[in-house]
Amino acid sequence: MSVYLDSNATSQVHPEVVEAMMPYLKEAWHNPSSGYRAGRDVKAAVGRAREQVAELIGAKPSEIVFTGCGTESNNMAIKSLAREIGRKASKVLVSEIEHSAVLRPTDAMAAVGFDVERVGVDTEGRLDLEDFQNRLDSSVPGFISIMWANNETGVVQPISEATALAKEAGWWVHTDAIQAAGKVPVRVDEVPVDFLSISGHKFHAPKGVGCLYIREGSPFEPMIRGGGQESGRRSGTENVPYIMGLGKAAEIMKDEMENGGMKRVGELRDLLEESLAAKIKGVQLNGSREHRTANVAHVSFDGCVASQMLPLLDEAGVQCSAGSACMTGKNQPSHVQKAMGFSDERAFSSLRLSLSIFTTEEEIDRAVEVLAWVVRDVRGN
Numbered sequence: 374m375s376v377y378l379d380s381n382a383t384s385q386v387h388p389e390v391v392e393a394m395m396p397y398l399k400e401a402w403h404n405p406s407s408g409y410r411a412g413r414d415v416k417a418a419v420g421r422a423r424e425q426v427a428e429l430i431g432a433k434p435s436e437i438v439f440t441g442c443g444t445e446s447n448n449m450a451i452k453s454l455a456r457e458i459g460r461k462a463s464k465v466l467v468s469e470i471e472h473s474a475v476l477r478p479t480d481a482m483a484a485v486g487f488d489v490e491r492v493g494v495d496t497e498g499r500l501d502l503e504d505f506q507n508r509l510d511s512s513v514p515g516f517i518s519i520m521w522a523n524n525e526t527g528v529v530q531p532i533s534e535a536t537a538l539a540k541e542a543g544w545w546v547h548t549d550a551i552q553a554a555g556k557v558p559v560r561v562d563e564v565p566v567d568f569l570s571i572s573g574h575k576f577h578a579p580k581g582v583g584c585l586y587i588r589e590g591s592p593f594e595p596m597i598r599g600g601g602q603e604s605g606r607r608s609g610t611e612n613v614p615y616i617m618g619l620g621k622a623a624e625i626m627k628d629e630m631e632n633g634g635m636k637r638v639g640e641l642r643d644l645l646e647e648s649l650a651a652k653i654k655g656v657q658l659n660g661s662r663e664h665r666t667a668n669v670a671h672v673s674f675d676g677c678v679a680s681q682m683l684p685l686l687d688e689a690g691v692q693c694s695a696g697s698a699c700m701t702g703k704n705q706p707s708h709v710q711k712a713m714g715f716s717d718e719r720a721f722s723s724l725r726l727s728l729s730i731f732t733t734e735e736e737i738d739r740a741v742e743v744l745a746w747v748v749r750d751v752r753g754n
Contacts, residue, residue: 376736376743378693380575381524381552381727386618387577393621394579394647397614405611408603415613422620426513426584430554430569431562433444438585438606439616443551443572444474447458447518448566449607450547451478454516455487457545457592464515465489466508466539468500468530469712475549476708497661498528498713505535509542516545521553521569525696525709526660527669527723535565539563545591551575551583555626556666573615577729578622582615613677625701634730639667641737642728646670648741655750659713659723668728673715677722677751680704681724685750689743693726697747 377385402410405416423434439447458465467479469491483489484606493503500519509515517539522529536546547568550559555576569586573579587593587606601609612664631636650656655675674682679695686693696707708721717725724738 374736374739375690376692376740378691378726378728378740380729380732380735381527381725383580384509384577384580384729385731386574387622387625390457390578392623392644394614394618397617405613406600408515409592419611419613419616422616425620426571426623429559429627430550430571430586431560432586433589435604436561436586436589437617438587439611440583440585440607441571441612442583443549443575443663446551446570446572446583447474447547447549448478449569449585449663450587450687451482451518451590452596453594453611454545454547455482456567456594458514458516460486462513463488464508464510465512466492466505466515466517467520468492469518470494470498470523470525470709471518471520472524472549472551479518484594494712496714497664498504498523498526498659498709499661500530500535502531502534502538506538509538509544511585514544515542516547516548518549521548521550521559522557522666523660523709524552525554526671526708526713527666527727528660529553529666530654531663531664532566536564536566536711554664555623556668558630561586561588568633570595573619573622576622578619579615582619583610583686584619584660603670615712620682629730630720635667638728638730638732639725641732642667642670644734645726645728645737645741646672648737649744652741652745657712657719659715670726670728671728673719673723674748674751675722677748679721679724681751682747683722686743689747691743693724696725 388753401415403411403415422439426437427434479489485619512520519535521532546566547571548566551572553559554571567588571581575650595606597608602608657673659671708722
């Protein structure tokens, strides 16, 4: 039996998503910018997908801009906000645990003179709100980029509180919600962020499509200029089949959250953690127990090294990771775990086990069995 526990790296494309995409690869393959009927029909279909995504996060359809991926969405927002606040007498705050798609662009800003500061987190992996508030400066323009949920630990950040504090200072707010959308309630009609990034392949759409939410009235300068698609905000002929897939996935995951699907995933995650703790000595469960997505177990195994465990797990049919897929192959401890105060030893012994709506109890039982064997083998007992 093959067991896939790496859905935070990428998720299985839902069969209904594939079905929704197929007509736009076969019959309705026309350019949505074309003036004839076939093109207008495709344009209308893109509009329906925009409505589906908007409904997932409580936005207006006009506030959704389709992109090629979450990294593009993050860069679009950050680079536009950088132009808005200017390089002199301004400030940017990000957390220590952001994805590289936020840290690298803001590092680039710092390299050319922007004042960029990283805010720490507590031992549970949540933003230190006191530190955050102390670093805000209402005397200068600025923006924050704080993720909604962490990609490694699944820990949900206090985004509502951080947004309120930033707004009090008169700053703009961007959130990377790539690991939150479709897994926990993400509502821009309740949390007034200005920009929000989404990636389809994290919730059962294909790789290669995402979106950026831009609140109506927020300043925005396009990163990609050309034919003026997406109301002039992101040029380039729309990737219609993938956009249709993203829309369908948003519809599916909204239904899953409202009808107990993610609750079932959380119960399987809890079963996984409880079984590992019962069957293996020296197991440490990382991150907040209260504030987290339903699908992630982040676990450290005393006396083990993840890089030795992963090949054995793979050979036995269990697929998981030691952290972000974007960091695979880099022989350094996770910056997320180091920010949480972990020793190098604990960080190197950690696995991220991420489930999805397709995960079964039988797969959890098998994963626990294999993990117990692998830990014994690596420990030499």
